[in-house]
Amino acid sequence: MTHRFPLKEIARQSGLSPATIDRAINGRVHVSPQTKARVTAAIAELEGQEAQLSARGRRLFFDFVIEAPDRFSREIKRAAEDVLPRIGIAVCRLRFVMHEIMNEADVLQVLARIAKRGSHGVCLKTRDIPAVRAAVDELAASGIPVITLVTDLTATRRIAYVGLDNQSAGRTAAYLISKTVGDVTGTVLTSRSNDQFLGEEEREVAFKLTLKELCPKLRIVDVSSEGAVLHNKSSILHGAVDHLRAVYSMGGGNHTILNALAQNGLKPDIFIAHDLDKDNRALLKAGRLNFVLHHDLGVDLENVFHAFLYHHKLTQDPLMTAISNVQVVTPQNVPAEKVRL
Missing domain, CATH: 1.10.260.40 (lambda repressor-like DNA-binding domains)
Incomplete structure (x- = not known):
């Protein structure tokens, strides 16, 4: 080697x-x-x-601990690396721990290792559970700032939450369904990747409240299961869906969802997903998704680094806006992919 x-x-x-x-x-x-x-x-x-080593300034190490599907983790890593060349006041080095599934012990072990070796900041996307919240507070107490990305951790000493306005996203999904199918009877399927991601929970709560107000005749059926959406749900899909009006996928696994629906002879009038990654781009272009609720990860990562630099007094301007507005992407307005030179 x-x-x-x-x-x-x-x-x-x-x-x-x-x-x-x-x-x-x-x-x-x-x-x-x-x-x-x-x-x-x-x-x-x-x-x-x-290439950054020729730059003058302080050298900083930032850790990213991400529990997410590989497709989304790759988007985060790419966005973070694309931001680095624009940081001229410090030499920043990134360390990534990214897994599709991280149980409580996995996360705690990684955070303990970071606390032992030291870090100038930890960007965290993980489950909102008591042990992880306690570990975040321990990092903060030791002088290591923590920022939560896309999904927050409640009642912790993290310095910022950066990412999508999840409640607005849930309300937007309900609004799109109401304007597409109208006030009719039928079923709406919802899917989350994990019950312990606060961001997805916020989307779901706002979605259900808004859809109940706009389309009271629609019945909502949840088909989530950790790690494998729609597995062992054939009894719900086969016979329990009177008229499948819509699907709102809050966490991913959309190929699996669509394949399971097709195997049960079901096709929704509208399918709404999250995040404009490679898989969802392909599904949009193929007409299998109708809407993707998107936010710019590049802007999110710029905000992450800005908050870290401000914490270390390397910039005088505090982070003013860390919440991203939802963007509605259809097959007709898919933005071009950014190409690395």
Whole structure:
């Protein structure tokens, strides 16, 4: 494994010990494939960020801990890396821990490792549960600022929430359904990726309240299940749906949802999803999604770094607006993908 970085620098980037880095790089025994992958990723991140080393200023390390589908995690990582060249007042290095599913123990272990090695800021997208909230407060008490991204953590000492106005998004979904199908009888299916993501809960509550007001005849049926949407829900899909008017997918897994509906001979009049990632772009262009509720992750990540820099007194301007307004994307107005040069 070739590299040109000191072992201590790779260790700091990866969160592993210098001894472990030495064993992995020199091909010694008792090094797991996962550890080798972390070392390789750390070296790649250092190489990608090396261009900034000529910049003057303080060197800062920021950690991103993201529980999300790979498609969305990749969008976050890309947006964060695209913002870096525009930060001229400091040399910023990013460390990522991204998994589709992270249980409580996984998150706590990662946050404990960050607390031990130190960090200039942690950007966190994870479940809103007591143990994680306590860990965030411990990071804050040790002087490490935490920002929540897309989904918030209640009653914590995090310095900011950055992301979509989730309640507005839920109300927008209800409004679109009301204007598309009208005040008729029928069923609306809702789906969340996880009951413990506060952002999705806020979307759902606002959606149900607004839809009840606008379309009181519609019946809402939830078909969520952690990690695998619509599995073991055939009894709901087969026979229990009198007339499928709409689907509101708050968390993803839209290929799976659409395939499950097709297998049960169901086609909604309208399908609303979240986030303009690669998968949803394809589904929009194919006409399988009608609306995507989107917000600009690039702006979100600019706000994340702005809040961190202000915390460290590297900028005098506080973050004024951290909440993103919802954008309604249809097959007719899909914005062009940003191409990396």
